[in-house]
Amino acid sequence: MFFVDTLETEGLGNRSYLAGGSATAVVVDPPRDVERIVAAAAARGVRIGYVAETHVHNDYVTGGLELARLTGARYLVPAEARVSFARVPVADGDQVTVDTGLTLRALATPGHTPHHTSYVLADDGREVAAFTGGSLLIGTVGRPDLVEPRLTEQLARAQHASAHRLAAELPDDVRVLPTHGFGSFCSSAQTEGDATTIGEQRTGNDALTQDADAFVARLLAGLEDVPAYYAHMAPLNAGGPPPVDLTPPRAADAEEIARRLAAGEWVVDLRSRTAFARGHVAGTFNFEGEGKLATYLAWLIPWGKPLTLLAASAGQLADAQRELVRVGIDRPAAAATGTPDSWLRAGEVFRSFPRTDFAALKRARERGEDLVVLDVRRDSERAGGHVRDSVHIPVHELHERSGEVPDGVVWVHCAGGMRAAIAASLLDAEGRRVVAVDDGFEAARRAGLTVTAGGGDADDRPGADGGSGTATGPGTGGGGPAA
Structure with a gap:
């Protein structure tokens, strides 16, 4: 008997998967904070034997290398992906045995990237699920414009061909389990629905209902701006991301907060927009910890600029750190928690707006x-x-x-x-x-x-x-x- 568990990373609109049998499992496209994956495997009572990447990601920092190191798992990465760390290169048709009767087969699906690879899970020879990464999503496909502008149309056509290959080779009842498409800017359009199958996508996905020319024209016309931080994700992933440090940043008092603001550094208030509007330190920016913090803060902040976080509680600060390491913002320069009046120097007053x-x-x-x-x-x-x-x-x-x-x-x-x-x-x-x-x-x-x-x-x-x-x-x- 097999299982597939879904691990949501809602702030980035992505999903990772833990799939296995009674003893061993594979993890597909893990997030950088791998403790969640380790805990999920422990709850299932399985050993992580494989970690599989569908592609070198453009929208988040992977935890694959660190997870493989921690667990001793074999790290499966598409053979054509240019990376600088040891891994098990996989090519189209390669297959591994995850657990008794449970196999994982690589299926080349270029389009989101030139090397993109999907993985088909089979239970006693019956194909049951396809981990499609940034290829076939729910009702759409992954963006083809994140690698190189000159390749965009070529990759868009490859997306169309890859979607048709998945539909041609897999039975209608195979579950489609994409990584992107749940709010991620890696999706080429808004995803409708939460679960799907190959059969449903045959009639509900533009890539499978339109001819290549019409599909490509519509796809290219609908592409949105690319978040600025995406430019840094693929190089980080190709180089092998280091382990994360989620210990609390150094505490900053009101004097240090003022000095950092005066130096032109970013001081970000994580409180709700209601609380911020009511009263905040002049010069600070409001990115709600409960919103799409990682996406919008990483998009707007000049890359590498020192960042100080202001939070209502230690828990809010810890949650923000976890969100930010997923997009490569690893260590805030400083932080402060508590009530806003402790962030002001004597004689200073709050700013507010309606x-x-x-x-x-x-x-x-x-x-x-x-x-x-x-x-x-x-x-x-x-x-x-x-x-x-x-x-x-x-x-x-x-x-x-x-x-x-x-x-x-x-x-x-x-x-x-x-x-x-x-x-x-x-x-x-x-x-x-x-x-x-x-x-x-x-x-x-x-x-x-x-x-x-x-x-x-x-x-x-x-x-x-x-x-x-x-x-x-x-x-x-x-x-x-x-x-």
Whole structure:
């Protein structure tokens, strides 16, 4: 009897898998914090005999090398992947025995990367699951543009061919178990659903329902910006990531926090956007520990810049460290926990800004207030409809383009509130007067604030952006329940 356990890394939108029999298991595409995998194997009472990578990852730092070292497992890596550490190179058709009657077969599926390899699990000769990594996802495929721009179209065509190979060689009831596609920017489109099979993908995946030319054209037209930190992930993974150190960073007092801010370093407040808006140290940035911390902080921070973390508790700090090592931000320069008043020097006062909703924005416009509406969503989101007469700068570009924001009080919005909070904190740190619109974008449509690209009223839908908190009007100082 075999099993397959799924290990979610929700902040990055990825999944890893532990699959095995009664005694031995294989781990596919492990996260960097490998203790979770070791604990899962211990709970199953199995030994990890193999660790398998589908490809050299572009969106996170793998724990594969460290897991293999800790457990003595054989480390399976596609033979054509250029890496600088010892591993077991696997080529198309190679097969290993995971446990009695349980085999794992490599199946070349280039497209997400040139060397991408899927793995087919068979129980007593019956194929039961395919670990498809960044190849065939649920309703879509992995991005083909993360390796080299000149290879993008070629890899897009390879994705189409690989999807068809999987569909041709595997029975309809084989489970499709991708690594990417659950919020990951490695996915070429938003994934719909949580589980699928080869049979379901035959009729529900564009790669299998469209001809190659139509599929490639649509795929290339829909590609979003690539998170900046992706440029550092593949080299880290190819070089062999070192073990992680999750011990608490050195504690910083108010004087040190002030010195680091004065030096131009990043000091990041991990508290909720509600708490941050109510009161924070001037110059700090707000990246909620409960949001997509790793993705957006790693995307925006200049790579290698010293980072100090401010957290409400030791647990919040530890969770943030774990999130950040997954994207190669290993050791914060310093950290502080507790209440915000301990982060201020004597005589200093908090900064704050209001949180509100789209209904309040409508009323402010009707009153003729001098305000600027800043939309920090992605280009594709804005294409579906936007607030009339708003300025558009995606949040990942704002730090470099803040000078383009016109004078006036800046009302910042996104699709749900999380990115607006980040953007508001960036502008607030520059001394701008801001209002964070902590509301779902559907409320903007209901308020009659939106237009389409063609100028008509928009029938917009909110994007995936973190839930909206209870907002308060701009005259209240940003209080209200925690989001």
